[in-house]
Amino acid sequence: MPEGVALARDLVGPAMEAAIARLTPAVHAVAAYHFGFADAAGNPIRSGSGKALRPALALLSARAAGAPPDRGVTAAVAVELVHNWSLLHDDIMDNDTERRHRPTAWTVFGVGPAILAGDALLALAQDLLLEDDTLKGAWASRCLSAAVLRLIDGQGEDLAFEKRDDVTLAECLDMAGNKTAALMACACSIGAVHLGAPPTLAMALAGFGAHVGLAFQLTDDLLGIWGAPEVTGKPVRADLRARKKSLPVVAALNSGQPEAAELGALLTSPEALTEGDLVRAANLIVAAGGKDWAEAEADAQLAKANESLASIDLASDVRAELTAIAEFITARTW
Amino acid sequence: MPEGVALARDLVGPAMEAAIARLTPAVHAVAAYHFGFADAAGNPIRSGSGKALRPALALLSARAAGAPPDRGVTAAVAVELVHNWSLLHDDIMDNDTERRHRPTAWTVFGVGPAILAGDALLALAQDLLLEDDTLKGAWASRCLSAAVLRLIDGQGEDLAFEKRDDVTLAECLDMAGNKTAALMACACSIGAVHLGAPPTLAMALAGFGAHVGLAFQLTDDLLGIWGAPEVTGKPVRADLRARKKSLPVVAALNSGQPEAAELGALLTSPEALTEGDLVRAANLIVAAGGKDWAEAEADAQLAKANESLASIDLASDVRAELTAIAEFITARTW
Numbered sequence: 001m002p003e004g005v006a007l008a009r010d011l012v013g014p015a016m017e018a019a020i021a022r023l024t025p026a027v028h029a030v031a032a033y034h035f036g037f038a039d040a041a042g043n044p045i046r047s048g049s050g051k052a053l054r055p056a057l058a059l060l061s062a063r064a065a066g067a068p069p070d071r072g073v074t075a076a077v078a079v080e081l082v083h084n085w086s087l088l089h090d091d092i093m094d095n096d097t098e099r100r101h102r103p104t105a106w107t108v109f110g111v112g113p114a115i116l117a118g119d120a121l122l123a124l125a126q127d128l129l130l131e132d133d134t135l136k137g138a139w140a141s142r143c144l145s146a147a148v149l150r151l152i153d154g155q156g157e158d159l160a161f162e163k164r165d166d167v168t169l170a171e172c173l174d175m176a177g178n179k180t181a182a183l184m185a186c187a188c189s190i191g192a193v194h195l196g197a198p199p200t201l202a203m204a205l206a207g208f209g210a211h212v213g214l215a216f217q218l219t220d221d222l223l224g225i226w227g228a229p230e231v232t233g234k235p236v237r238a239d240l241r242a243r244k245k246s247l248p249v250v251a252a253l254n255s256g257q258p259e260a261a262e263l264g265a266l267l268t269s270p271e272a273l274t275e276g277d278l279v280r281a282a283n284l285i286v287a288a289g290g291k292d293w294a295e296a297e298a299d300a301q302l303a304k305a306n307e308s309l310a311s312i313d314l315a316s317d318v319r320a321e322l323t324a325i326a327e328f329i330t331a332r333t334w
Numbered sequence: 335m336p337e338g339v340a341l342a343r344d345l346v347g348p349a350m351e352a353a354i355a356r357l358t359p360a361v362h363a364v365a366a367y368h369f370g371f372a373d374a375a376g377n378p379i380r381s382g383s384g385k386a387l388r389p390a391l392a393l394l395s396a397r398a399a400g401a402p403p404d405r406g407v408t409a410a411v412a413v414e415l416v417h418n419w420s421l422l423h424d425d426i427m428d429n430d431t432e433r434r435h436r437p438t439a440w441t442v443f444g445v446g447p448a449i450l451a452g453d454a455l456l457a458l459a460q461d462l463l464l465e466d467d468t469l470k471g472a473w474a475s476r477c478l479s480a481a482v483l484r485l486i487d488g489q490g491e492d493l494a495f496e497k498r499d500d501v502t503l504a505e506c507l508d509m510a511g512n513k514t515a516a517l518m519a520c521a522c523s524i525g526a527v528h529l530g531a532p533p534t535l536a537m538a539l540a541g542f543g544a545h546v547g548l549a550f551q552l553t554d555d556l557l558g559i560w561g562a563p564e565v566t567g568k569p570v571r572a573d574l575r576a577r578k579k580s581l582p583v584v585a586a587l588n589s590g591q592p593e594a595a596e597l598g599a600l601l602t603s604p605e606a607l608t609e610g611d612l613v614r615a616a617n618l619i620v621a622a623g624g625k626d627w628a629e630a631e632a633d634a635q636l637a638k639a640n641e642s643l644a645s646i647d648l649a650s651d652v653r654a655e656l657t658a659i660a661e662f663i664t665a666r667t668w
Binding site for chain 2 (some may be wrong): 022023024025026027085089092093094111112113115116118119120122123124126127130131133134135137138139141142145146148149152153155156157159160
C-alpha cells in the first residue's frame with residue numbers, strides 16, 4: 001500500500017467520524033455502520049472503511065499546492081463523503097447485498113434510512129466546504145458539485161445502458177468518464193483548489209485524476225472478468241455472470257470480429273449462464289480483442305496521467321506518491 | 335391565490351425546466367415527470383407542479399432586499415429543487431403511491447431511478463447557486479446546505495418517531511422545525527442572502543419563514559384530521575388512518591387528560607381502524623385539548639412571524655405579499 005494511503009487513513013479517519021457525528025442519531029447510525037465505525041446495533045467497531053484512495057489523493061492535492069497535508073483534510077473528507085453517498089445509493093439501485101465483506105446498509109436498516117443517510121453525506125460534504133466562508137471554500141464546493149453532477153449523469157447512463165443492446169464503446173467510455181473519472185479528477189484537484197492554487201496546477205492535477213480514473217475503471221473491469229477472487233473479493237468472472245456491459249465486453253461486442261455475435265448471444269440469452277458459458281464468454285472476449293484493447297487503453301490512460309503530471313512543477317515526493325497511488329490502483333494482479 | 339404565487343409560477347417555471355434540462359436524458363425523464371412537465375413516456379404535458387409557495391417566498395425575499403423579483407429566480411429555483419428532492423425521496427421512504435393526483439415517480443420509473451433523480455435535484459440546486467462564483471453565491475449555497483441538513487435531521491427524527499410510543503410534544507415541535515420550517519426559513523431569506531442583504535434583514539426574514547413554517551405544519555396536521563377532502567385532496571381523517579403522530583395527536587397524548595389513554599390505545603391497536611374508530615379518535619383529540627392547542631399554537635406562530643416582519647423596514651407591497659402568503663398557507667378551511 002502506498003504511504004499516502006496510510007497517512008490518509010490516520011489523518012482523515014477521525015475527521016470523517018467527527019463529520020458524521022453532526023447527524024441526528026437515527027441517520028448517524030446508518031452512516032456509522034456503512035463506514036465500518038459501528039455495528040448494526042451502534043457499538044463501536046473497527047471494520048475496513050474502504051481503501052481511502054480518494055482522501056489520499058485529496059491530501060496529495062493540497063501538498064501539490066505547497067501546503068502540509070492537514071490543510072487538505074476538509075477537502076478529503078468532503079470527497080470521501082460524496083464517494084460514500086454514491087456507494088450507499090448505488091447499492092440500493094444495483095440491489096447489492098454485500099460491501100466490504102459486510103451486509104449493505106439498506107439490507108440492515110431498510111431502503112428509506114439508507115437513502116436518507118446517503119443524502120446526509122452529500123449535503124454534509126457541501127456544508128463542510130462552505131463552512132470556510134471565503135471564495136476558496138466556494139471554489140472547492142463548486143469543484144465537488146460539478147463532479148457530483150457528472151457522477152449522477154454516469155450512473156443514469158449506466159442504468160439506461162442496461163436496457164440497451166447497442167451501446168457503443170464511445171458511450172461506454174463517456175459513461176466511465178462521468179461515473180468514475182470525474183470524482184477522481186475532483187479528488188486530485190480539490191485540495192489545491194481549496195487552497196487557491198493557480199488554475200494551471202489545478203487543471204493539471206484534475207487531468208491526472210481523470211486519466212487515472214479511466215485507467216482504474218478499465219482495470220476494475222478487467223479484474224471483474226479475469227481477477228483472482230483473493231484480489232477482487234468477488235467470485236471469478238463475477239461481472240460476466242451479472243452480464244455487466246463493462247468496457248472489455250463492449251469493446252469485444254463492437255470489435256467487428258466473428259466472435260462478437262456469439263458473445264452477444266450468450267450475454268443476452270434468457271437462460272442462466274453455466275460455468276462453461278462464463279469460461280466461453282471470457283475466451284470470446286479475448287479472441288475478439290476486448291482484453292487486449294482494455295489493457296492497452298488502461299496503459300494509455302496511465303501514460304496520459306503521467307504526462308499531465310509532467311507538465312507541472314511538483315515537489316518530488318508528491319509526484320512520486322501520486323504516481324505510486326496511480327500504479328497501485330491500476331495494477332493488474334490476476 | 336396570492337399574487338406573488340402566480341408571479342413565481344410565470345418567472346420560475348421556465349427556469350426550473352431549463353435547470354433540469356442539464357441532466358442526462360434518463361435522469362431528466364424522471365425529474366420532468368415528477369415536476370409535471372412530461373408524462374411517463376416523456377411527452378410534454380402541463381400538469382400541476384405544486385403550489386410554488388417556496389419560489390414565491392424566495393422572489394419576495396429578493397424584493398425585500400430592494401431588487402426586482404427576477405434577481406431572486408436562481409435562489410427560487412434552488413429552493414424548489416431542494417423541496418422536490420425531498421418529495422422524491424420521501425415518497426419512497428413513506429411508500430406513497432400518489433402525489434399531485436399522479437402516480438409517484440418511484441412507482442412509474444422504479445426506486446433506483448427515483449433515488450438518482452432526487453440526488454440530481456439536490457446537486458443541481460447547489461451547483462446553480464455556486465455558478466455565481468462570488469461570495470454571495472457561496473452565502474446562498476450555505477444557507478441552502480444548512481437547511482438541507484436540518485431537513486434530513488427532521489426526516490430522520492420522523493422515521494425514528496414512528497417506532498416510539500413516547501414522543502414528547504417538544505420533540506415533535508423540534509422535528510417540525512427541522513423538517514418543514516428550516517426550508518421555509520431558507521426560502522424567505524435566500525433571495526436576500528444571495529443579494530448580499532444586511533444580516534439583520536436576512537435574519538428577520540428567516541425568522542418570519544421559520545414561524546410561518548411551523549404554523550403551516552400545524553395547519554397541515556389539523557387539516558389532515560379535520561380538513562374536507564375537497565380542500566386537502568385526501569380522504570377525511572387520513573392522518574389518523576395512517577396513525578401519524580402529528581402535532582395535534584401528540585399534544586392530546588401528552589395532555590394529561592383522561593382521554594389520552596384511550597386515544598393511545600386506539601392508535602397503537604394492532605387491528606385495522608374502522609370509520610367509527612377514526613371518528614372516536616378525532617373526538618378524543620378534541621376532548622383532550624389537542625385541537626385547541628394546535629389552533630392556538632398555529633395562531634401564535636403566525637403572530638410571531640408577523641412580529642419578525644414588523645422588526646424590519648420593508649416596501650409595503652412586499653410586506654403585504656409576504657403576509658398574504660403566510661395567511662394563505664395557514665388558512666384553516668374545514
